[in-house]
Amino acid sequence: MSTYVLNLITVRLLIAALTLLIVSFAVFFATAMLPGDTATILLGQAATPEAVAGLRSAMHLDEPAYLRFLRWLGGLMSGDLGTSYVNNVAVADLIGGRFVNTMRLAGITALFSVPLALTLGITAAMFRGSLYDRAVTILTIGVISIPEFMVATSAVLVFSVYLKWLPALSFANDVTSVWQMLKVYAMPVISLTFVVAAQMIRMTRAAVIDTINTPYVETALLKGASRPRMVLRHALPNAIGPIVNAVALSLSYLVGGVIIVETIFNYPGIAKLMVDGVATRDLPLIQSCAMIFCVAYLSLITLADIIAILANPRLR
Amino acid sequence: MTPSITLSQKFGYRFSWVGMIGLSIVLFWGIIALIAPHIIPHPVGEIVDEDYFGAISSRFWLGSDYLGRDMLARVLMGARYTVGISLAAVSIACFSGVVLGMTAAVVGGWLDTALSRFLDAMNSIPSKLSGLVVVAAVGSSITVLIVTLAVIYTPGAYRFARALAVNINTMDYITVSRTRGEGIFYIIGSEILPNITGPVLADLGLRFVFIVLLLSGLSFLGLGVQPPYADWGALVHENVGGLPFGAPAVIVPSLAIASLTISVNLLIDNLPQKIRDRSA
Numbered sequence: 001m002s003t004y005v006l007n008l009i010t011v012r013l014l015i016a017a018l019t020l021l022i023v024s025f026a027v028f029f030a031t032a033m034l035p036g037d038t039a040t041i042l043l044g045q046a047a048t049p050e051a052v053a054g055l056r057s058a059m060h061l062d063e064p065a066y067l068r069f070l071r072w073l074g075g076l077m078s079g080d081l082g083t084s085y086v087n088n089v090a091v092a093d094l095i096g097g098r099f100v101n102t103m104r105l106a107g108i109t110a111l112f113s114v115p116l117a118l119t120l121g122i123t124a125a126m127f128r129g130s131l132y133d134r135a136v137t138i139l140t141i142g143v144i145s146i147p148e149f150m151v152a153t154s155a156v157l158v159f160s161v162y163l164k165w166l167p168a169l170s171f172a173n174d175v176t177s178v179w180q181m182l183k184v185y186a187m188p189v190i191s192l193t194f195v196v197a198a199q200m201i202r203m204t205r206a207a208v209i210d211t212i213n214t215p216y217v218e219t220a221l222l223k224g225a226s227r228p229r230m231v232l233r234h235a236l237p238n239a240i241g242p243i244v245n246a247v248a249l250s251l252s253y254l255v256g257g258v259i260i261v262e263t264i265f266n267y268p269g270i271a272k273l274m275v276d277g278v279a280t281r282d283l284p285l286i287q288s289c290a291m292i293f294c295v296a297y298l299s300l301i302t303l304a305d306i307i308a309i310l311a312n313p314r315l316r
Numbered sequence: 317m318t319p320s321i322t323l324s325q326k327f328g329y330r331f332s333w334v335g336m337i338g339l340s341i342v343l344f345w346g347i348i349a350l351i352a353p354h355i356i357p358h359p360v361g362e363i364v365d366e367d368y369f370g371a372i373s374s375r376f377w378l379g380s381d382y383l384g385r386d387m388l389a390r391v392l393m394g395a396r397y398t399v400g401i402s403l404a405a406v407s408i409a410c411f412s413g414v415v416l417g418m419t420a421a422v423v424g425g426w427l428d429t430a431l432s433r434f435l436d437a438m439n440s441i442p443s444k445l446s447g448l449v450v451v452a453a454v455g456s457s458i459t460v461l462i463v464t465l466a467v468i469y470t471p472g473a474y475r476f477a478r479a480l481a482v483n484i485n486t487m488d489y490i491t492v493s494r495t496r497g498e499g500i501f502y503i504i505g506s507e508i509l510p511n512i513t514g515p516v517l518a519d520l521g522l523r524f525v526f527i528v529l530l531l532s533g534l535s536f537l538g539l540g541v542q543p544p545y546a547d548w549g550a551l552v553h554e555n556v557g558g559l560p561f562g563a564p565a566v567i568v569p570s571l572a573i574a575s576l577t578i579s580v581n582l583l584i585d586n587l588p589q590k591i592r593d594r595s596a
Contacts, residue, residue, distance in 0.1 A: 022437035023437055023441055030450060141578075141581060145525065145574065147570075148533060149532070154570075157567070161559070256442055260537070275539075277452070286449060290445055294440070297442050297445075298440050
């Protein structure tokens with residue numbers, strides 16, 4: 001790997017770090033600078049001014065905003081996410097187990113959606129213009145054009161209302177057997193897979209078609225290679241970079257999808273925790289969850305960019 | 317390339333029939349949004365059916381909702397909120413995005429760098445997350461929703477307009493008008509804007525779809541449009557209890573959203589190449 005590529009990647013990582021700083025700034029000020037005095041809200045209208053002043057200084061609310069921001073940022077870095085306003089529990093404890101749940105949901109979805117999307121995307125590009133290709137394209141445009149909750153509600157209508165295979169909008173916590181676990185995870189995973197795979201199929205198909213349009217692949221076709229051989233042997237090796245880039249980018253749609261899907265299916269993850277936190281205006285909780293999602297999103301996007309840099313043979 | 321093409325030539329007969337279907341559905345919802353109060357068969361907020369989650373019947377064309385209110389009336393009125401809020405937000409977003417983008421491209425230098433870096437950072441907050449954070453902080457009202465949606469989608473519009481304007485900015489006639497001593501407002505308004513109008517309008521359509529989807533998503537979470545008003549996402553939210561029975565009350569508003577977003581996409585995809593093309 002040349003130093004030029006290393007430089008490019010370093011710059012990309014620095015930009016990501018800078019972006020993260022700006023994002024944390026935005027998240028902190030959007031939530032902390034807005035109306036309502038936190039100490040008054042916590043203690044209620046009947047609190048004495050002394051009590052409010054005491055709590056304000058205990059929570060460092062009387063300090064200037066930039067100091068509070070630095071304190072909050074420092075806390076985040078060292079793993080101290082603050083204390084929930086609503087039930088006085090450390091935010092880290094609230095998030096802990098639920099973070100694992102969300103990661104598990106995302107992981108299982110990735111496990112299903114990536115192979116599915118790659119197969120559909122590559123075969124659609126292979127038989128471009130055929131009935132199969134058009135069906136896949138129309139289906140993916142359809143899924144992209146509708147809201148995530150509609151994918152989830154349609155899945156419920158099909159699999160639990162009409163076919164009666166799976167339980168409807170319920171997430172049982174008492175999972176005892178593998179079969180039960182499959183049933184419980186099926187619906188959220190199916191919905192999320194649809195949302196993520198649609199993006200991935202489109203981008204994969206576009207990446208492969210880009211490569212097919214190059215002269216050397218046309219040569220392969222002209223010398224008599226079959227369409228599958230032309231795509232799999234000749235085009236695909238060169239399309240791997242853009243495809244992996246597409247996969248990472250599509251996985252970032254998980255962040256939006258998981259918020260809706262966890263809410264619909266009452267799944268005990270951090271997205272549900274955050275939506276509940278919005279209802280009770282529990283700011284430390286919302287800030288921490290927002291930062292977790294932003295970090296996940298930003299890492300995937302940065303990863304996609306770095307893969308794109310690495311996959312470009314002209315930079316080697 | 318030539319900006320002198322007249323409107324009739326641009327919109328000649330080159331629309332494909334798929335594009336026409338998209339256009340007519342979009343127009344249909346636009347007209348409904350305007351005239352909804354005059355055509356609803358039953359008052360929006362009134363309980364008119366003795367049954368809840370009623371089925372489709374000759375009296376209630378789209379069934380009734382979880383309280384026994386007429387679904388047809390609620391969907392027709394919902395169009396006003398979904399279309400109205402999204403249209404207002406997308407207009408603000410594209411206006412500010414395009415103005416900032418063209419300014420950055422023409423002025424260049426540190427302003428361009430700072431603005432691009434800042435707006436790119438804003439762009440890397442997932443849209444649904446920004447919506448949640450703002451609603452958590454200030455609560456949800458129609459004004460807040462419009463401003464929030466506009467702010468969320470400004471960076472995208474900026475990026476698009478800037479990329480187009482940077483290309484135009486290298487043209488000879490821009491250099492000429494600079495040499496002539498024209499001010500920045502003249503260059504932006506009279507030299508660059510007319511040459512990027514087509515792609516910018518196409519981009520506005522796509523952004524409109526994103527905004528409809530995000531607004532519906534927020535309303536679906538119960539954090540968007542608040543009762544007594546209801547947009548289509550909020551209608552799905554209130555009636556989600558009817559899902560296990562397959563009630564029309566939960567299916568119909570979803571279909572309404574899908575019909576709007578899919579037809580805007582179809583319309584944009586089938587626009588004449590001249591309007592849609594980035595390099596036009």
